[in-house]
Amino acid sequence: MNAYEKIKCTRKAGRATAKDYIDSIFDSFIEFHGDRRLGDDPAIVGGVAFLDKTPVTVIGIEKGHELNERIRRNFGCVSPEGYRKALRLMKEAEKFGRPVVCFVDTQGASCGKGAEEHGAGQAIADNLYEMMTLRTPVITVMVGEGSSGGALALAVADEIWMLENAYFTVVSPEACASILYKDSSRADEAAEHLKLSAQDLTEIDIVENLIKEPQDFTDEKECSAFMDSMKKQLVKRLKKLSAENTEQLLENRYEKYRKIGRCAEEGACRASSKTKKHGLFRR
Amino acid sequence: MEQVKTEMKHKYLSDYLASDAVVKCQKCGAEMAESKMAEQMFICPECKKYNRVPARVRIEMLCDKGTFEEFNADVVSNNPIGFPDYDDKIKSATKKSQENEGVICGKAKIGSNPCCIFVMESNFMMGSMGSVVGDKITAVFEYATAHSLPVIGYTVSGGARMQEGMISLMQMAKVSGAVKRHNDAKNFYLVCATDPTTGGVTASFAMLGDVIISEPGALVGFAGKRVIEQVTGEKLPDTFQSAEFQLKNGFLDAIVERSEHREYISTLLKMHRKV
Known part of the structure; x- marks a missing residue:
């Protein structure tokens, strides 16, 4: 698959969304709502749960499956209220010494009048700022789409994991193509240039764990083995990170x-006196 | 691809004051000699629009004469992800701005108050943030933290620099982390979001100051207005994402007239001076 085919794959119906990971990997999930300031954003699902037997805070960007649910969740485009809810839950995790697991799947932060009025930029900035010094382990798993600051706002973590077909990019390939070529239909070319694939990002050490994903998410057996394996990896890594000195x-x-x-x-x-250079990709 | 370093001839206020080149106001389009615009601190004498100030001139306008010491002046971008045509874009931005990159950093005194300062340069790829911009700003915050100095920042940016892919996006997290450490050591940070401050810069260090100010009529926002109009099908007013809009919504401390900046900042620096 080329970069753009992978992107299309993350947008396919039937692919597991954040809530599916939460339900399959964690036990006794209790969802908490609201940012305690202005509202509750259904694009963010967050709360507490047990991972194996350890309490953790789990936060996901949820797109939804059925059309009505997708509309209700704004297709996983998070509003400032959503980012503030996520941060509230993370600060709570810090207080109680719980590790944080985030699932990121978004084509970008909510784009609209309300988001600007409520400070989309400030909300994202605050998350980056606070997450950098959050005194508890954080693992972020990029499970599908990961576009721009809206995805980064949950991805300041000790480790970033990424599914093999997920992408993480500075700008959506469509927007990139429309800026570069004045033609958003050339997104496939832009996607190649942006180096947004899990493989590319593993190569330059942005991603710590490249995760093999099921060929078919709707295949129950394959999907459950995949979730089991992710659970085992999370348990193992969080145990290691939790043992570290803060x-x-x-x-x-x-x-x-x-x-x-x-x-x-x-x-x-x-x-x-001399000019500095830095190169990353060997090829 | 190897990049040949071009001979730099920085432009200072005196150069603009002596320039008879014809420039246009960014808003009303009035044409005038560059010297006339510079005399007015780059505020259009016709329509009072705050035109963009070149970074080096802004530093001269703010800092006590002869106190500015530049950090990392010679660092230039290469093309870390091999993005097509990026080398040429860097070359032409360098030529246009007579600067090596989209931000100037250093230390200085403002009203005899020592501080660190960074000023972004709109003439360099619209102040977009790639690895050099992110790294230089991170470095200036780290220096300020190590020396217990306040930081004064002027932002102007189209956001993260597309041509460096995820490396650009990660600069948002990196700079925010350095700002956090500076904050946690109880140091003062004032940021002035100038026209235009958007995208990844708004969503990181432009919104993280202890004090956040702007200039009259500046555009300050996250998502592009045109993009929002396309997505929502709603026509947005001219005042949308203006500094005045941000002040009303609670994201700015003040809108300060350009002629007042030096005095305003100098007073705040005095109030936050560490003994």
Whole structure:
């Protein structure tokens, strides 16, 4: 599959959404609503649950399956209220020392008048800011679509995991094509250039765990084996991360992002005489 | 692909004041000598529109004379994901702006108050944030944290730089993390969102100041207005995403006239001075 075929695959009906992961991997999930400020965004599903026998906070961007549900959840486009609800739940997790697991699946933050009036930019910024120093382990799993700041707002984590056909991008390939070629139908070309696939992002260390996904999500047997395997991996990794010293955990998290696109001088930041370059992809 | 470093001839306020090149107001289109625009602090004498200020000139307007010391002046972007035509875009942006990248960082004094400063440059790919912009701003925050200095930031940006893919997007998280560490060490950060501040910059460090100000009529928002109109089919008023709109909705502390910035910032720096 080329990059754009994979993207189409993440948009296919029948693909597991955040709620499916929550139901299959966790026990006794209790959903909490609202950002305690303005409203409740159905595009974010979050609450507490047991992972194996450990209480965790789990938060997902939910697109929904049936048309009515998809409309109600705004097709997984999260409003500022949704990001604030997610952050509220994360701060709660920090208070009670619960690890956080996020499932990201969005074509981008909610785009509209209300989102701007309620501070979409500020809400996303606040999540990035607070997540960087959240004193509990965070794993984010990119399960389908992951477009722009709207996806990043739940992806400041100790580890980013990604399904093999999921994508994570700075800009949707359609928007990229319409800017570059003034033609959004050339999204397939743009998708290749953006290096948005799980394989590309694993190569440049943005993604820690590339996850093999079922050929067919509707095949019950295959899907349940897949969920079981993800559960085992989550249990194992969260156990490891929870055992780490918190200061070290936060230092590692900071460094994970700090090293991406590193090129300026450290410390005294003196203007260097030679020009710095950095290359990432070997091919 | 190797990039040849071009000889840089930075332009300062004195260059603009001596320039007889004809420029157009960004709003009313009135034509005038560049010197006339510069004399008015780049505010159109006809319609009072706040035109964009080149980053280096902004630094001169704000900082005490001779105190600005630039950090990482020579760092340039390469093409980290091999994006088509990006090398050429960088080359022409460098030529146009006479700057190496979309942000100038350093330390200075404003009204005798020591601080770190970063100013984004609209003439360099509309201040879009790639790895160099993100890294230079991160570095200036880290320096400020290490030296207990406040940070003054001026943003102008179309958002994350598409041509560097996810590396650009991740700069949002990286800079936000550096701002957080600066904050947690109880240091002061003032950001001025100038026209236009949008996308990934709004959704990260432009909205993370202890104090967030803007200029009259500046565009400050997350999603592009045209995109929102396309998606919702709703016609949005001219005031949508203006600084005034952001002030009314509670996302700005103040809209400050350009001639007042130096005094305003200098007073706040004095109030936040660490003994």
